[in-house]
Amino acid sequence: MFDYNYKAVKVNSIKGRLVTNQDIDPYLESVSPIFPVSIRGKSVEGRTIKSLSLGSGNTRILMWSQMHGNESTTTKAVLDLVNFLKEGSDLAAEILEACTIKVIPILNPDGALAYTRVNANLVDLNRDAQERTQPESVVLREVYDDFKPDYCFNLHDQRTIFNVGNTAKPATVSFLAPANDPERSISDNRGIAMKLIVAMNNALQKLIPGQVGRYDDGFNSNCVGDAFQMLNTPTLLFEAGHYPNDYDREQTRYYIFIALMEAIGVITKNKIEANTLTPYFEIPENNKLFYDVIIQNIDQVNSTYQTGDCAGILFVETLVGNKIEFAANLEIIGDLSQFYGHKTYNCLDIKDLETIRNTANLLNLLK
Template structure:
């Protein structure tokens, strides 16, 4: 039976700004079905909660919002929890075979402030070895107590990423983190690659050409690399841009589809059916996108060189508990080979008039 995503999507939480206050009502509502516990507290004393689902022997640990301003996967894990409550044959099979532990917001202070770092200004994804921060200590303790067989490290990536050299945005990207500087393929890293191959095959049905492979440079201070070093198959999920979807409501759906596919092949013990080598067929991420690309800006402002272009990026800014996307002129010059999520050509009278009616753009280019 075909899954109807709209029926399981958690409608109470949407947009980019997601905090403990936003998800707590949902967590409280599911506490009658699942085990909810406080694993520890953040620098500023906010609760770091986990939800444990299922009773199977295969254990999957996943955590989201390690970076406080990366909330898409938090929404997706809420959708996943709704699916697992759906009492279908698919959900019952997973619950019988797997135990899933989810930390929906690891960095609640960063989530509240809408920052990548925690309240001490530390990037938790560079604190895996020293564990100087309470949030890092909580994650390691959860890992040690739960003893997972698989780890899902859930993140967002910026709108700048495209797939390979194409104009396709990297809506979803994956990585099987390295476990050594040589980036060799251990047994467990190979399993991570096979799971990613399965997720990529699934997503190509919905977003063909919009799945990328994240850079696998080794850094032992990163949590994914650390858990891979401990011989636990670990997968990095990166939620990216879908055209017109700055709230990442479409992207959350594709992350959910990917997570569900990964969990099902773990549950069904069918990982071996996917070819490890196909992992390397997934194109690398590239950074060829601007939010707005304006070509031939000399038509608008004669001070700019002939045939120059302007690349504008949005800066996500927290204003009155909502995110505003403020424009920043990132680059001006020859931007041949670059793409825009929105592109204007000043040689086109319609585009030129549209730009002139947007004072924010005109002021940037003055």
Template sequence: MQFNYDEIKEETIQGRYVTHKEIEGFLKTVPGIFPIHLEGESVKGVSIKSMVLGSGDFKILMWSQMHGNESTTTKAVLDLINFLKGNSELATLILQSCTLKIIPMLNPDGAMAYTRVNANEVDLNRDAQERTQPESLVLRKVFDEFKPDFCFNLHDQRTIFNVGETAQPATVSFLAPAHDAKRSISTTRGVSMQLIVAMNQELQKYIPGQIGRYDDGFNSNCVGDTFQMLNTPTILFESGHFPGDYEREQTRKYIFISILKALEVISNKSIGQYAQDDYFKIPDNNKNFYDVLIQNVHLINPKYTPGSSAGILYVETLVDGDIEFRPKLEEVGELKGKYGHTTYNLLKTKDLDALRLETNFLNLVN
């Protein structure tokens, strides 16, 4: 795949707080050859729109911000649209081979409030069967009418995830959702696995060792599991942490690359070239990261047992239209096998001196 990411990145939309207003502004820039449809409204009456790109036989449905505070994939989808507006060979191939239907923001009320749930405090990804919420009804209506051949379910995951038993963050994670409690491999789930293998191989060129496999516990109330049960190959995309990238501007690039690779493989009819068994070679996600790990914390507070570590996680908090990352002490103890995106080992003089300058962290452990 050849592209200049700096040229196609949608620079007007950055950071973690992405709302309906930004999406509406972007949609106004989209050429008329890509029709925009009003699919329905949220609990608060905010429009939920889709865009159609291409006219090919392979129909692909993708939706983002089902959880309102998970905006990285939304940014990546806008980058994808910019790429497809170009005249590259790959863009032309995709538009001739595929029909994409994209819902860039399924939960605009949750996006505005920067919450996982919708305005009725319902997790839309646990509402696939009962469909009690207007947003759930919109997605299912689109699915039933569009009859996709593939579904891309686009999400963010927390900074706690690492890859396997390593100290590598799970910058991108994938899942071929189960379609039954036995987690058996149906034909459609197998296709999902093969597409994930293709994306994993591509991403290893950019972020080796930073791709994980999300937990495949079956839950029929989840949208991905439901669509897999309906015999549509479905893939869960999870945007995670890249070192130093709390705004997830690097991660959006890797999600864009993932989606583009999947579309290339579908367009080239080359899914069969990827071994299904290689899916299981992708390491599982584990939850072994803290945002900040303070080792030997007893050296600044003797109430802690010698050798103890303090694990701190950030709480993402919406303040005046910006997201603040407020530290919260999560755990103090031996914390063996745990990692920090930032680590202070207080046996090291430089780390001890550095921590004393970080009053927010220092106050939490004193």
């Protein structure tokens, strides 16, 4: 795996979970003399939806991020990719000569500004692939039809609840080659997507062993990935997930960058067929066994609970001003022995008990 000199190419001006047009526009303007930036349409509330064009090669790769406005990790990683390609290394030159890459950094700018999954009409754009009732959906399909991509990269974030298989490993990155029919058959284009995922997984296992999952492949023609797969374009779903103590997802951002670089590198060097399908199915499926915090033996704090009861807490991401805050929300009380916590406290442990009593938001949830 190539080093990519990531620290030098990371776009440090764009960080955190809230990423909007206002955040990325100065960077897009700075690279526009090299990589043309176009306005492809407008959102429900009239915000611009922009694309960048990189390279001049015959192989066409289309990627879009923030279809869900509050899923910004992949946007940051994509801009890091743009920065790498701008820096003029031998590998960058090879990619730009072999490929033409079309990037929509923020497809849902209204949702990005409001930090919501849906657009301003409260529509999930990833369930609007067929009817295309929303202007953002129309823009994506028009770009697809005009560009005629050979590959599509559908870029998302997933929640902190996901683990890998039945392990205590968080699903820091997950992939899917979406189905192209209800039978979930392996068409030629879906097989290509699977082989690219195998290549990315091989690279990531060296960095985050056991922390790569495979997303559910239930077929839904209204999902954009399934819809483009139905049109015989190899389509890959990227899901940026949780890395320990990385709620701003700056570390996960790096792993998505690595995945993008590996996939594009394999395409550029015509090495897709060096991978086989079997390892794709060996990637464990995602499961939902994580809470952000588990507090064990909470009867030590409040005697109304049963002996051995545990509390499962999830953080609710809330936009406050121009900042995302993480508010603790009590999800469940009971036996959580089959679940994992990104942080776990045991009220039978004196230090943990002291931490809970000194953490007002946790203690208040248990009263």
